Amino acid sequence: MLLTVAACGKEAAQPKRPPALVEVQPVRVDSFSDMIEAVGTAVANEQVVLSAPVTERIVSLNYSDGGFVRRGEVIARLAQSQEAAELAGAQARAREATQQLERIQQLRQRGFATGASLDAQVAAANAAKASAAQVQAAISDRVIRAPFSGYLGLRTVSPGAIIAAGTPIATVSDISRIKLDFTIPETQLSLLSRGQTLRILSSAYPDRIFEGTVATIDSVVDPATRSVAVRAILPNGDRMLKPGMLLTVKLLARERRALSVPELAVIGEGDRQFVYLAQDGKAKRVAITSGVRQDGKVEVLSGLKAGQQIVTDGVVKLADGAPIRVQGEGGQGGPSGGSGGSRPATAR
Template sequence: MRRASFLIVVLVAFVAMTVIVAVRALLPGGDEMAGRGERVLPVAVAAVPSVEFADVVEALGTARANETVTVTARVTDTISRINFESGQHVAAGAILVELTDTEEAAGLAEARTTQREAQRDLDRTNDLIARAVVPQSRLDEATAALERARARVASIEAQLADRIVRAPFAGIVGLREVSLGGLVRPGDTIARLDDTSRIKLDFTVPERFLSVVSAGMQVAAETSAYPGEVFTGEIAQIDSRIDPVTRSVIIRAEIENLDGRLLPGQLMTVAVRRDVRSHPAVPGAALTRYLDQTFVYVVEETAEGMIARQRSIELGRRAGTMVEVLDGLTAGEQIISEGVHRIRDGAAVEITREMRLGANGVMAGVAAGGSSAAQ
């Protein structure tokens, strides 16, 4: 019984001491008097920056050209001239390929001669009609003959135009797949033409995100071809139906690509950003937690020196190593950025290093004497 009573007393004393320590740690200024008698602790501090945060929906997308077409011939004939090189930028309407047109050119010359003869015959008939030498029916015949000649010329000119393959829009010509003198038929691929001045990025998101995405929202895309580089654009269209199998919807974003670095077919990681906002932010290393509360230590200057004050804050989203602060801090306040496990509320501190915080965390530190120390 004595042994059991002794254990109970020890347990009660331990619990009481734990409660006292916890209460003193939570109460502002609870350790101030004790801290005055303790040694001054060296600390690194940082001014709280304002960082841009957003709610993000992530997906994988495929890059597509703004406009793309397979260049092919309309008629069957041999190639007489090739006016482009693979990878060349061509203007809209530029002649890419010419097909052999010897027979059509001869026919056009004959048709134009016939048209000139019909025009001269019409002129003579008009003169004779004016002098009442020939009847009106002769004028009608001459006019019909001229119209037939003109139609014949237009028909042959259209046949010649079919033997000239032009670029329907400005863009980059892909690999050439024909050779001079080769026979091409309708549907045979001559080359592919892509307008990559603007990239259409198609990606799918689950239907539950339909309520949070809309046209005009900003997107940020990355590709393994350019590690660490972000390409920004905005949502242009949302598909009119949901896939009944995957229960997802296709979203199309557009990204400016004037330098032509992005190519159709590239796999890209897409992040749709909504509710973009700027809030104070702190690095994760500056946070301490107790139960369901989160704290930082704010450095205050008093008559007795620099004092660390524990302050409860409300957190939001995380961006890299920085955490959004919804309430409890304002941008510009100085917080202890490192070694917070050694600090207690009301402890006397000495600033030995000032850190500069960026959107991704600590960038650099400057010693109190003024020398720079890279982190």
């Protein structure tokens, strides 16, 4: 008699646990794609630092800070008075040698000059012309011209200054388009190809998305980092992008349709992943193989079928086979309906 009373008291002390209140969603089919994301540095389409070829005094500077120059325009002139005088003398000697050559040619035709004297005068005339051309080249070196159209940087020298050979005079940048260099892991190399469109983001313009095109993929993978260099080309007609800016590259590749579940529904244990199916009023634990995660969704490669109901909220309190009650179904899935379904919702 005492044993029976004790057993009844033990059962009364441990009432049956009510079903867990959960939310469910069907397994859907959504769009997924592989994402390549990298950062790179903007480079001008063409950029050059023009330097003084010789040590000389600056006579004039024909540009202002940030000004635009066209190809062939004179940017600076260095002193060339000495070279101009040397050129005049070299040209005079060249004319004299040419005139002497003409006289010897006439004498040779009349038989009064030898072939050796004619050859010597031809050599002398050619040497005089070469000397004049050399001086002319030295004068040309003292006129600094823009090699292509572009914008000039900040001026750091002034007229009248004597500058040494190699001293920078001006920087010319063609920013009509921008080259963007970045690297990607070799594991993503198959996702990239020439001509693909890229989305480019800049922290300087957070509300704008720039577009570029993959122009070149390096033919060599860096063995130290196992990455490959890529160059993209971005139109820059409004000149908003500047060389040296840090830009973020995003590329969507392998767009596809696949089964999808919310990230909150997936439970990870080591390298394995599970979800709970809502089936016959109980939670059934199912292993899945997942793909990419995108916008709060997980791509499901295997383990589920479209339309199956999975638990999306309340998974942390579930175990395989545990009774559940779906929120909003008035107690369905629990041992009783009606008022029995409202108490767990109040407790939550």
